[in-house]
Amino acid sequence: KAENLWKSVTTVSNPGKRRGRGRGAGSKTVKDLNKGQTMGVGKVNMVWPGLNAPIVKGNEVVRRTALPEDKEYVEKLIRFRNEMDVYRKVRISPLERGWSGKSLLGRWYGPPDPVDGEPLTGFNTKLVVMKFGMTMDGNKGKVRRVRVAAITGNKKGCVGYGSAVGGDFRAVTKKAVNRAAQNLMFYDIHDGHTVTHDFFSQCEYTKVFVHKKPPGFGIVAHRAIKAVCDCIGIKDIYVKTEGANKNYENVIRAFMLGLARQKTYQQLADEKNLHLVEFRQERDYLPVVVASPSSGKVRTTSEIHPDEVMDFHMHLFDGQVRVQKSPKVPAYTRSEGYYKYLKNWHYQRSRQQVRVYLKAKYGEVISFLNIQEKEERERHRARSAQQHSSEERIASEQ
Incomplete structure (x- = not known):
């Protein structure tokens, strides 16, 4: 009688079975013994070109070589199989999280591969674009394609951008990271924390207005631009994007193009033949001359044409003005x-x-x-x- 009572509580009735209840009750999960094992990797390790290593790496052809024996391989495999039944929620530190959840976008990915045997020390990478799509092939039909874009830098002014397209996500990601390392450029960081001056830049329909900020302000910008600033080493900046700001690649191109077109204080003073004066809040807005014309001749008020643009921001923004949106009135x-x-x-x-x-x-x-x-x-x-x-x-x- 006790067994029947417990059976009625712990099992599913016949009407319940007909309705599809209790399908997984009492069944044992089958372990996939292939998990944890990699093709070409075992107790005796070997480098097999085309199997567990690329055939060509850089300019050299990879050859089959023997690696040291891994004596703990069997123990690691058994430990991995025993942990397959235990579900553990992966927790990521708030400082290491990406833009959304566990996505790789916005997270530090790691350094690129060494170039000609020389490792890129101090470099780290962030993924900024990851798009999946399907293309039609004459023989295979629908083929899955993925596009990945990456930013790599050393936080000292050196940064590169690269993208790649392919079918395998891991291979495409690696190719994008290595291409970013091949397109490195150096940009000046003013006072070690911000840009030299405010500037305007545009790439197709994407407009970027960049404003220089004092220490402690932080990065207030589009998240793709924030990833570039993290890689390049900029800590204080304000960026307003207009137009097609969902096209991350054009946003990054516009920002990096503006960084490359920055002018020194001496160039700005020589363009106008006037003194360049700086006002800072930490100096109580005391005017300080930071550059003077290299020719030594400074124009007077009578020599300045009435129609000449004398506003500093209008001169840096090439006559472009940010769209001033009126505040929304609540209903x-x-x-x-x-x-x-x-x-x-x-x-x-x-x-x-x-x-x-x-x-x-x-x-x-x-x-x-x-x-x-x-x-x-x-x-x-x-x-x-x-x-x-x-x-x-x-x-x-x-």
Whole structure:
């Protein structure tokens, strides 16, 4: 009887089975013994070109070579198979997370492969584009294709961008990372934390307005531009993107093109034949001349044409102006209840500021009627004192 009772509780009834319940109840999971094993890798390790290693690496053809014996291979394999039944949630540090969840986009991927046997020390890579699609082939039909773009840099001004397309995700990712290492360029980092000056750049329909910021501001920009700044070493910057900002590749191209077109202070002073003066908040906006014309001749006010653009930002932005969007008015401001709220709130508007003002001027919080009464009393007292002094003077003269 006890067995029947426990069976009724722990098993599924016949009507429940017909409805599809309890399909996995009582069944044992089958372990895939192929997991954990790699083609060409075992207790006796070998480098097999085309199997577990590329046939051509760089400019050299990879040859079959024997590697040292891995004595712990069997123990690692058994440990891996025992952990297959245990589900462990992978936790990633908040500083190592990408743009969304466990995606590789926005996460540090690792350094590129060595070039001619020389490792790229100090370099790290971030993936910024990962698009999957299908193409039609005459023989194979639908073929899966993936496009990957990567940014690599050493956080000291050296950065490169590369992209690749192919069928295998791992191979394409590796190719994009290595191409980024082949396209390295150096950009100046002003004071070790920001750009030299504000600038405007454009790539097709993507516009980028870059603003120089003081230390501690941080990176406020498109996430693709933020990945470039992390790789290049820029710490404080503000970037406003307009147009096709969903095309990450054009956003990156526009930003890197603007970095390459930056001018030194001396070049800016020579263009206008004027002194270049800098105002900084940490210096209480004290004007400091950072560059002067190399010719030594500075134009006067009469020599400047009236139609010449003298605004510094307009000169750097090539006459382009950011779109100033008007603030959106909430829909509830047009409702009748909002007008009632304004009526009830109007009488106590600026109450806190008025209290502070009264305490600072009169030493206490008093009504304006008391203030008027005090002022009238003081005027009356001064008037009576003046009248009394005049009467005394007349009496003394008599």
